[in-house]
Amino acid sequence: MLAMRHISKVFRTDLIETHALRDFSLEVAEGDFVAVTGPSGSGKTTFLNVAGLLEGFDTGSYQLDGVDTSGLSDDARSRLRNEKIGFIFQSFNLIPDLDIFDNVDVPLRYRRMKAADRRERITSALDLVGLGSRAHHMPSQLSGGQQQRVAIARAIAGDPKFLLADEPTGNLDSLMARQVMDLLEQINEMGTTIVLVTHDPELARRAQRNVQIIDGQVSDYRPYEPHAPAAREPVPLAAGAGA
Amino acid sequence: MITQDIRPILSALLRNRTGAVLVALQVAIALAVLVNAVYVVKQRVDKIGRPTGMDIENIFMVTSAGFAADYDHAATTAADLSWLRSQPGVRAATLTSGLPLSGGGSQNTLYPTPEVKGEGTSMNYFDVDESGIDTLGVRLVAGRNFRADEILPEDPTYRKPVPGFIVTRTLAKALFGTEDAVGKVTYDGLGRPMTVIGVIDHMQGSWVDWDKIGQVGLLPRRAFGPRALYLVRTAPGQRDALIKSAEEHLSVSEPRRVLQYVRSLDYYRDRSYQADRNMAIFLVTVTALLGCVTALGIFALATFNVNLRTRQIGTRRAIGARKADIVRYFMVENWLVTTAGVLLGAALALGVGYSLSRAYQLPRLDLYYLVGGVVALWATGQVAAWQPSRRAAKISPSVATRTV
Secondary structure, eight states, rough: OOEEEEEEEEEEEEOOOEEEEEEEEEEEEETOOOEEETTTSSSHHHHHHHTTTTOSEEEEEEEEEEEEEOOOOOOOOHHOOOOOOOEEOOOOOOOOTTTTTHHHHHHHTTOOOOOHHHHHHHHHHHHTOOOGGGGTTTGSSSOOHHHHHHHHHHHHHTOOOOEEEEEETTOOOHHHHHHHHHHHHHHHHHHHHHEEOSSHHHHHEEEEEEEEEETTTTEEEEEEOOOOOGGGGOHHHHHHHHO | HHHHHHHHHHHHHHHHHHHHHHHHHHHHHHHHHHHHHHHHHHHHHHTTTOOSSSSSGGEEEEEEEEEEEOHHHHHHHHHHHHHHHHHHEEEEEESOOOOOTTTTTTEEEEESSSSOHHHHHHHHEEETTTTTHHHTTTOOEEOOOOOOOGGEEEEOOOOOOOEEEEEEHHHHHHTTSOOOOOTTTTTTTTSSEEEEEEESOOOOSOTTTTTTTTOEEEBBBBBOSSEEEEEEOOTOOOHHHHHHHHHHHHHHOOEEEEEEEEHHHHHHHHHHTOOOHHHHHHHHHHHHHHHHHHHHHHHHHHHHHHHTTTTHHHHHTTTTOHHHHHHHHHHHHHHHHHHHHHHHHHHHHHHHHHHHHHHHHHOOOHHHHHHHHHHHHHHHHHHHHHHHHHHHHOOGGGGGGGOO
């Protein structure tokens, strides 16, 4: 699904060079749920940006679902992001002037889908995250947890193969964080590959695999360990939950 | 595709409408002013550009005034005309009573019967001699020119009736409708008959703001002194040199008179249209400034929106928007604001146009100008929004992952 080999990424200013990623290699198989952790400044965000095709890289190779991403045009990268990747951001990044329905609709419009198909996918995604009845609420009318669930609905509405979550629970309290993690696990169980970037070891433990980045390199790779039963106890996703 | 974009953009606009409403109002006012100003300018330009009927570029005038007690007007004007007509490059010269397009002249009213009843027909008349038609460069289309023996001597009292005169087509039509005017009789203010002996195609009279400027008559009379006014027509390209030589000669040829002005006829035409020209320049300047201010307003709103939505744009790029999608978003958003403005502005423009037409007896606003104004403001809006839109498209999608 995702194969990064010997990636390096250097940020240059007039005075200094910062090696954000150096000889970075990582493979994620289809259906994996991988947590990427590391201290501040370790290169997690750069990894996220490169993996999500939000930024390019200097050397190495990166294949996403069999597509070699090096040398792709800006339009081709946009198309690949739209079709293959669903993004979940720490600050939700919903568009405040659009209602929930239209927020989920944004990536589908960029895919030039027909209105009827879009409506069906939006309804289905909002139902999955338990917010079907709030389709015409504005983001400001929802709690943080609900907003993040809308963001998840937006990420999955296009049926991407790969979800990239950037500290998805970073702005949520523990109850809402559990709901969001349960949802991500549910989505993963439906076959979507998930890479979760977090600094929270508790969240990382809920992933199948853990990857730790230090100084722009993979320093630790831990295989899947079964979760403790208490951590996986599901939290209901009723429409009003977390409000 | 664009129509599909409109609903969410409109929905977002309506939630943050203050800036958009202000810019739309600015566009509306700009359209109302622009359309009416351009319409007024076009009317002024048309007015200035009306055909004069005369060979105006090759005509100059000379005025002199006798001041000495023994000044002999008849002898002096005969000598002056003789000298002027003898100059190489001079095609014709005449003594006249007035100067076309100068703002000063003489007017009489003609009546269909000797009883001198009713409104009558206004005529701006010029006393000329048998060289008058040639000097003015007007075209005789019916009848004949004056003979030398028909030219009446000087008569400050105007007691001598004018037996025959020449009229413009416009005056002929005002007097006799579509009938052939040659040979027809009309009556002056004293009830004396005047017979049309010739018709000239067209000639503008003295007053450029007069709605009957084309109702001109040429009368066969020697203008009386002691002031003398000559019109001189030259061969093309000779006028300015002849102005100089005429000034040099006539200023010394007769010590009992003073030479006042030697100027081209187009100097007077330009002077008469100065107010129209100034008005046109003022309106064009105001309109251009208003257009610039409107463009700046649109540019500022688009720039503000781009700056305000940096993260949103990054997010849109991250979830699949191409650069072209971002450009289109802002262009469509701007187009919606401009369109709201032009719709309001169109109503305003028609209202202003109607008020102007009633207040100043102007023709009603031509709808082509409204359509042109709408297109111009749409184009202005799109041009003004282009640079901010391009800048928005350059925002990196990685902005979406930055925590602020």
